[in-house]
Amino acid sequence: MGETVALSEKSPSEIDAFLQTQRTAYDRLVTQGLKLDLTRGKPSAAQLDLSNELLRLPQGFTAADGTDVRNYGGLKGLPELREIFAELLWVDPEQLVAGGNSSLTMMKDCLVDLLLHGGVDSERPWSQEEKVTFVCPVPGYDRHFTLLESLGIEMVTVPMYDDGPDADAVAALVKDDPSIKGMWIVPTYANPAGSVCSQDVAARLASMPTAAPDFKIFWDNAYAFHHLTEDEAKSADIVKLASAAGHPHRPLEFASTSKITFAGAGVAFLAASPENIAWYVKHLGTGSIGPDKVNHLRHVQLFKTADGVREHMRRHRDIIAPKFAEVQRVLTERLGTQEVATWNDPAGGYFVNLDVVEGTASRVVELAKAAGVALTPAGASYPYGKDPKDTNIRLAPTMPPVEEVTAAMEAVATCVLLAAAEKYAT
Ligand code: PLP
Incomplete structure (x- = not known):
């Protein structure tokens, strides 16, 4: 688990030490040469496979009314x-x-x-x-x-x-x-x-x-x-x-x-x-x-039938729910006690909404990019791409396999912590 004192409540020397720790963690991350992508909300190949029968359909070409x-x-x-x-x-x-x-x-x-x-x-x-x-x-x-x-x-x-x-x-x-x-x-x-x-x-x-x-x-x-x-x-x-x-x-x-x-x-x-x-x-x-x-x-x-659609969606859920759970686990374990981010735990859809320390979202995305993790550009969720508080980051975990979601989220957490440390240290 992370530390128990919120970053904003640490003394200047503690923040300095924290910053050094995060820089070291980030440098280690960069050496891993990751190539991960949490940008667009696309279905994964396993989800697309659920509908492969479509490639063999339709049987026949006549609609119910004879068309x-x-x-x-x-x-x-x-x-x-x-x-x-x-x-x-x-x-x-x-x-x-x-x-x-x-x-x-x-x-x-x-x-x-x-x-x-x-x-x-x-x-x-x-x-x-x-x-x-x-x-x-x-x-x-x-x-x-x-x-x-x-x-x-x-x-x-x-x-x-x-x-x-x-x-x-x-x-x-x-x-x-x-x-x-x-x-x-x-x-x-x-x-x-x-x-x-x-x-x-x-x-x-x-x-x-x-x-x-x-x-x-x-x-x-x-x-x-x-x-x-x-x-x-x-x-x-x-x-x-x-x-x-x-x-x-x-x-x-x-x-x-x-x-x-x-x-x-x-x-x-x-x-x-x-x-x-x-x-x-x-x-x-x-x-x-x-x-x-x-x-x-x-x-x-x-x-x-309509029930056929509902049943099909449950199969999607079985594939993607573990990925969303992984996002929650890593965010909670790495950032839960630091007060450097808040996020939602959605009951559906394709995204997790992460709010980081004000003024650091672009920096987090920049750090992640340099470490090989593609995130949706900061501000994308606002008209004209301008998030007035530079705080919002959209995470899309459906597409990569679950191990990659874990690795990407560990990287995101490191970047969030470093960007927050940089901000509080100045
Ligand atoms: N509307 C929302 C809210 C979406 O998130 C997306 C895709 O990400 C779309 C529409 C796109 O839908 P379609 O593929 O039907 O054009």
């Missing part, structure tokens, strides 16, 4: 696949589109369509507004922020708490400012905060008054079924909550099988009000004659 899936058509996606995922996402199959392999692409499509054409409840296309702003809970998903930035959409941040975004802060922002057209939220096992948006918070977001009549919640439920424990969190049903609150067109819910089957060859979904679905499909149809229904049928034959 030849090899041909064009069926913009909303294969009905039997939509039925399975509609049950999982608690929407009517008519309110669900099954598309290509990426939900991020669907999010981009929706944003571009809103900018170019406006939504079903817009007064004009968003691009004709003087300014368009999104509320972004932080820490959040870097690709959401990059996408908004690329489209010229401004970002304001609110804190992400254990029960979801700070609903008071969101409500205060959207109440009077008509330029605020939407918000992101990863409601279940958030990337990277791990939090699950509570029913209460979801209900507030669904019902809060907004100055923009066409305010949209981009409800990115990428980790809806990605439980790490037997206590499986249930996502709030944003589509029904918003409908009941009189704002049926507010939510656009996204999900995908990227971390269920193949990250590069899965199926993405959009759930929303019937009017929003018709709006999406209308614009989709100007650039597509239909999705990859062969892939849809393959997925139907692999899962068969």
Whole structure:
């Protein structure tokens, strides 16, 4: 176990001695010539192997209604696949589109369509507004922020708490400012905060008054079924909550099988009000004659039912839960008593959120890189890559084998301690 006195409470000479110890430990680490990577939240090869049957499917090419899936058509996606995922996402199959392999692409499509054409409840296309702003809970998903930035959409941040975004802060922002057209939220096992948006918070977001009549919640439920424990969190049903609150067109819910089957060859979904679905499909149809229904049928034959998906996710859990446990073990053993870091112990999703001593996150990432351990760049979880406190680091332990997770986390702990010692010593 580590020492019992917090670093911040040590005397200057103790801190100096501590710094020397950490430098020695770090120098030893560098000589190991590690080559480890905790950056992107990708499934491991063992997880991908769970779906290898897909490579031999589909058997046949005829859908339940007689459609030849090899041909064009069926913009909303294969009905039997939509039925399975509609049950999982608690929407009517008519309110669900099954598309290509990426939900991020669907999010981009929706944003571009809103900018170019406006939504079903817009007064004009968003691009004709003087300014368009999104509320972004932080820490959040870097690709959401990059996408908004690329489209010229401004970002304001609110804190992400254990029960979801700070609903008071969101409500205060959207109440009077008509330029605020939407918000992101990863409601279940958030990337990277791990939090699950509570029913209460979801209900507030669904019902809060907004100055923009066409305010949209981009409800990115990428980790809806990605439980790490037997206590499986249930996502709030944003589509029904918003409908009941009189704002049926507010939510656009996204999900995908990227971390269920193949990250590069899965199926993405959009759930929303019937009017929003018709709006999406209308614009989709100007650039597509239909999705990859062969892939849809393959997925139907692999899962068969919604329970088939749930069962499949338990097999993922068995592979990745030990890696998350290892992250907790090393962080607790190495940093638990030092008061140089806090971290979450997520019950699902793909990430662990590590907060280090203020002003040292970039230094930790730099030290780790020099020691051969790739970490997500500090600040990535904030718009424009700028973490105002330089404190947040996202750890993604799913991809490497468990021994590499252990080695990488030992290295991270050494870097956190050295960066903290350097800071307190100055
Ligand atoms: N949304 C979140 C929150 C993610 O973390 C990711 C992948 O890391 C994605 C979306 C990407 O999803 P897809 O593969 O369906 O485009």
